Amino acid sequence: MKGRTIMNIKNILGNGMLLLATLACHAQSTVAKPLQPVAPGKAAAKSQPDGKIGAPVSVELISGGATSKNVTLPVQLQFKTDQPNTPLQVEYRSNDGLSLVTLGTATLISNQQGIVTDTPNVRATAxxxxxxxxxxxxxxxxRAVSIPVTVGNAKPVKKASGKAMRTPQGEDLTIMPAQEKSQ
Known part of the structure; x- marks a missing residue:
């Protein structure tokens, strides 16, 4: 009897830990959203419908998506919001190999049409x-947006397309194929 009680307690604790791990994974997946690349002249991010978290602003690459190595590239971006005269706090970060030549932050104010531009400068050595x-x-x-910057003759990497699904809770989900990276 005592051994059976201990087994039941272990099963209850094990199931409880499994439930907590599942809830933690769900909470983690709803917090971080992947950055979406954008092509020149196309909006990188659009305002999301009510109920979604994200700033009501879109980011569009106006010019400056390609350069040569060791050359400073001005990346002209246009920010659009449906709110005129609105302050936007902008932070720029680059991944390894690309460096910011200008400040990494800017405070911008949209005009009467809800539009403002900024031009951060970047440089890459390879x-x-x-x-x-x-x-x-x-x-x-x-809102977080990823702007691709092509240096030299590098070819843009096409993202593998995934299968769009909807979870039982009504959330959008994209199942992506696994990719192997060789060095």
Whole structure:
């Protein structure tokens, strides 16, 4: 009897830990969203419908998506929001191999049409496709966008397309194929 009680307690604790791990994974997956690359002349991020977390702003690459190595590249970006005269806190971060030549932060104010531009400068020492990560905060909401910067003759890497699904809770989910990277 005593051994059976201990087994039951172990099963209950094991199931409880499994439930906690599942809840933690769900909470983690709803916090971080992947950055989406953008092509020149296309909006990188659009305002999300009500109920979604993210700043109501889009980021569009106007010019400056390609350069040669060791050359400073001005990356002209246009920020659009539906709110005129709105302050936008912008932070720029680059991945390995790409360096920011200008300040990594800017405070911008949209005009009467809700539009404002900024031009961070970047430089890379080797050919490749790099990401300029742009974080835009409006009020207490932030949007993250990845702007690809091509240096030299590097070819943009096509992202593998995934299978779009919807979870039982109504959340959008994309199942992506596994990719192996060789060095």
């Amino acid at each position: 050919d490749g496709v790099y990401d300029l990560n742009v974080f835009v905060t409006v009020g207490d909401r932030t």
